[in-house]
Amino acid sequence: xxxxxxxxxxxxxxxxxxxxxxxxxxxxxxxxxxxxxxxxxxxxxxxxxxxxxxxxxxxxxxxxxxxxxxxxxxxxxxxxxxxxxxxxxxxxxxxxxxxxxxxxxxxxxxxxxxxxxxxxxxxxxxxxxxxxxxxxxxxxxxxxxxxxxxxxxxxxxxxxxxxxxxxxxxxxxxxxxxxxxxxxxxxxxxxxxxxxxxxxxxxxxxxxxxxxxxxxxxxxxxxxxxxxxxxxxxxxxxxxxxxxxxxxxxxxxxxxxxxxxxxxxxxxxxxxxxxxxxxxxxxxxxxxxxxxxxxxxxxxxxxxxxxxxxxxxxxxxxxxxxxxxxxxxxxxxxxxxxxxxxxxxxxxxxxxxxxxxxxxxxxxxxxxxxxxxxxxxxxxxxxxxxxxxxx
Amino acid sequence: xxxxxxxxxxxxxxxxxxxxxxxxxxxxxxxxxxxxxxxxxxxxxxxxxxxxxxxx
Numbered sequence: 001x002x003x004x005x006x007x008x009x010x011x012x013x014x015x016x017x018x019x020x021x022x023x024x025x026x027x028x029x030x031x032x033x034x035x036x037x038x039x040x041x042x043x044x045x046x047x048x049x050x051x052x053x054x055x056x057x058x059x060x061x062x063x064x065x066x067x068x069x070x071x072x073x074x075x076x077x078x079x080x081x082x083x084x085x086x087x088x089x090x091x092x093x094x095x096x097x098x099x100x101x102x103x104x105x106x107x108x109x110x111x112x113x114x115x116x117x118x119x120x121x122x123x124x125x126x127x128x129x130x131x132x133x134x135x136x137x138x139x140x141x142x143x144x145x146x147x148x149x150x151x152x153x154x155x156x157x158x159x160x161x162x163x164x165x166x167x168x169x170x171x172x173x174x175x176x177x178x179x180x181x182x183x184x185x186x187x188x189x190x191x192x193x194x195x196x197x198x199x200x201x202x203x204x205x206x207x208x209x210x211x212x213x214x215x216x217x218x219x220x221x222x223x224x225x226x227x228x229x230x231x232x233x234x235x236x237x238x239x240x241x242x243x244x245x246x247x248x249x250x251x252x253x254x255x256x257x258x259x260x261x262x263x264x265x266x267x268x269x270x271x272x273x274x275x276x277x278x279x280x281x282x283x284x285x286x287x288x289x290x291x292x293x294x295x296x297x298x299x300x301x302x303x304x305x306x307x308x309x310x311x312x313x314x315x316x317x318x319x320x321x322x323x324x325x326x327x328x329x330x331x332x333x334x335x336x337x338x339x340x341x342x343x344x345x346x347x348x349x350x351x352x353x354x355x356x357x358x359x360x361x362x363x364x365x366x367x368x369x370x371x372x373x374x375x376x377x378x379x380x381x382x383x384x385x386x387x388x389x390x391x
Numbered sequence: 392x393x394x395x396x397x398x399x400x401x402x403x404x405x406x407x408x409x410x411x412x413x414x415x416x417x418x419x420x421x422x423x424x425x426x427x428x429x430x431x432x433x434x435x436x437x438x439x440x441x442x443x444x445x446x447x
Contacts, residue, residue, distance in 0.1 A: 033419065170408045
């Protein structure tokens, strides 16, 4: 089997890449190793409404609920509210990923991409040192797909990068170990996403409640890998349920690893581009990765079309992707990484002080950047090392 | 050796992302461990459900 481009992975990044490349006229094959796209979910499903609409017109069934804003809880129980749309760009819609991911794969298929499910990439095909396709297993049978270009959108467990010589192995400091329950509970706030901070709640991470409507919410937490031990994420989540949602009914369980390494040195190699979690393009501070993956996917798909028409599949020919994604999301990722590196070291006393300091401020209309500037003004000593990032 | 408790594993793939030798591969609900495994235990530490264990 032959084509212009193989996209490995049928998540939001892969589907947007396949769609963009197919729309530009390429013969695209997208591989998804699972038999069902979008399931099981490994995500808290929050996205910024505005950013999503910039990329795609969402179908109503992709969205579980729309939220008004975000509420942050300090370990001592004090809370502050940040307003809708602008709270870090990660709030707005809570998606139904099972439907959303399928919807995006349909868009790729409609644009002309061939989607192959239950088809797992096993390695890269090489001829005289150059990548010339992907060897795969399709429903248990070997399959070789010849193509001069491969996009690796294969998620946190990405192999495509490693096969192409890009080391994407995550250090334990650079991954959050996450667990989440889908919970039915009368105490759930349907209108606000909630964030619970504290080292006994989620060491070097946070816990969240992302409402899905009708008193249903994704309630979960992530902890820094280096502070994890076997089964710790689920243990802490059960503890959170007891302390915060004692009457909650768990109707689904989700676990996963969230990359928070900041931008990798290179997301390209000869014949290969990496997209989304595979390229560690998740925001290291919030853990949000859907929109970044989609943005990078579109860029990679467009660059793939240019590379094919120019006949240059080398690293040099793909440099435009590298430059473009760094310009678009790379700076924010790098900044978020530095902020994360600072915030993961805070004690509960520090967090109480920071959130307490804003009790008299009206931050309800502010985004994360605005809130950080206020925080810095009120707590210059504690936040001094972040001076260059905030001001 | 590295053992996988398949009754616990929720096949999330977090372990695959941290494996320094690329010894793990998630095939839908089945986590494969190859002979490349050096029993470093990083995967066990990160596992959200505690499905992995390095046994002597």
